[in-house]
Amino acid sequence: MSRPWIVVADQSKARIFTTEDPEGALQEVGQLEHPEARGRSQTLTSDRPGRSFDSSGQGRHAMGTSVEPKEQEAIRFAKLIAEHLRAECHEKGCNRLVLVAGPPFLGLLREQLGQVNDIAITEIKKNLGQYSPHEIRTHLPARL
Numbered sequence: 001m002s003r004p005w006i007v008v009a010d011q012s013k014a015r016i017f018t019t020e021d022p023e024g025a026l027q028e029v030g031q032l033e034h035p036e037a038r039g040r041s042q043t044l045t046s047d048r049p050g051r052s053f054d055s056s057g058q059g060r061h062a063m064g065t066s067v068e069p070k071e072q073e074a075i076r077f078a079k080l081i082a083e084h085l086r087a088e089c090h091e092k093g094c095n096r097l098v099l100v101a102g103p104p105f106l107g108l109l110r111e112q113l114g115q116v117n118d119i120a121i122t123e124i125k126k127n128l129g130q131y132s133p134h135e136i137r138t139h140l141p142a143r144l
Contacts, residue, residue, distance in 0.1 A: 004096035004144045005029075007085065008136055010105055010129040011074040012037040014081045017133060022143045026133040032084060034077035037070070074108055082112035089119055096120045098144065100136070102127035 006017040006026060016030035067075070085097065095118055099109055103125045110123070128136050 002093050002095050004098055005085070005089070005094050006098040006100065006136075006140065006144070007081070007109075008100045008128050008131075009081060009109065010101060010127060011070075011077060013129055014077075015129070017136070019144055026137050028133060030088075032077075032081060034073065034080065037073040037077055074105060075112075078105065078108035078112040081109060082114075085113065086116065089116070094119065096122075096144075098122045098124065098140065100124040100126055100128055100140070 003018045003020065004022075006019070008015045008017065012034050014032040015028055016032075017026040017028050019026055088094065089097070097116075097119055099106060099121060100123075101109060105127075106123055106125055113121070122141075124140065126139055128139055131139075
């Protein structure tokens with residue numbers, strides 16, 4: 001049985017932990033950062049929305065974005081995390097993931113990971129990114 005990977009993430013940082021013992025302490029084995037997510041919304045947008053012709057008639061109107069820039073950065077980071085996890089799990093044989101994130105970001109991670117063959121995924125809806133490994137461990141199931 002392989003060791004579980006515990007991924008504690010938010011929109012700007014993901015920390016990856018594992019443990020030697022199902023009831024033991026966490027050891028940090030990796031980290032991904034996305035500083036772009038910390039930017040203010042105004043700095044994430046390049047300029048005003050573009051303009052388009054109406055589908056009927058001569059008028060023009062502004063085209064809005066369907067996703068706010070800050071949310072788009074979160075989606076990009078969730079995709080980066082998912083790609084990293086798929087590659088690492090394939091290479092190192094991980095078969096259990098514990099995803100720990102606040103509900104909105106956890107949903108993005110779930111969406112980007114999709115169906116991952118042969119990997120059991122447990123989700124914990126808590127934002128624990130600023131906690132120490134010991135504090136994070138207290139919020140996880142007693143046996144991983």
